[in-house]
Amino acid sequence: MLRKDKFKMLFELFLCFFKIGCFTFGGGFAMIPLIEREIVTNKKWVTEEEVIDVFAVSQSLPGAIAINTSTFIGYKIIGRAGAIAATAGVILPSVIIITLIAAFFSIFNNNPVFEAIFSGIRPAIVSLILIAGLKIGKSSVKDKIGAIIMLSTLTLVTIFDVHAIIAVVGGALIGITIYKLFPKVSEKIVNTGGDKK
Structure with missing residues (x-):
């Protein structure tokens, strides 16, 4: 692969998993439907059968399933550099958000607006996890x-x-x-x- 093409692929991996990291709340299992849509349907980096195996391996290893999955997919696509790019992409949004929350904790703490936001997010997360379970069950x-x-x-x-x-x-x-x-x-x-x- 040419250097320019490799850099483009690394950036695409980073951006894809950064987007996943930004728009998914509720931890690894809630990320599964979004990860599947991005890497199977949109990017076609792996097949539906392969992604089930990736999730199974990622879940059986120590660490968060989203991070393990991003590392696995990145490595499969473009080797060690791909693993680093994909992992950095999925971790970075959480690092930024947690840093901001820690810096402004007194504002967020016991704020009725933020409590209302999270009370709406929690039930949505349950449905995402349920969808992930049904999809994996159907294929497995x-x-x-x-x-x-x-x-x-x-x-x-x-x-x-x-x-x-x-x-x-x-x-x-x-x-x-x-x-x-x-x-x-x-x-x-x-x-x-x-x-x-």
Whole structure:
């Protein structure tokens, strides 16, 4: 890639994730629909199937899902420089906003206007997280085994308060077990995913 083209791509990555960082409240999970729209629908940097895998890997690693996803996508597009540009883009809006809030905390604190703004933002964030869950579920749960794993994980995490990391590791171990002991079943699951592209 030519130096000019590389710089243009780095700037595009930075700008894309800066926009995501600016317009998403409520943390990483609320960012998922916006990230998906930008990198799959608008930019076409990854496919819908690939982005589900990116989210799965990003969630299973330490750190915020939005930061991990931006780093992963940036690296996939243009290597180490891309990872730095995308990560800087998604982090910078939060740094700016938090710095401003810290500087003017006395003005924001107990201000009825800002309390009203955030009381409206919170329910919207819940709907964004729900949309993200439904989209990921539609692409990830392809058969009865996937549905059983999903329902079991939901039960363990919500009712028995099992830590999310244990649930993710458990899902990975089940996947490995199926792959090793039942290769035909594993192949069928993978092929089913391929048909949906």
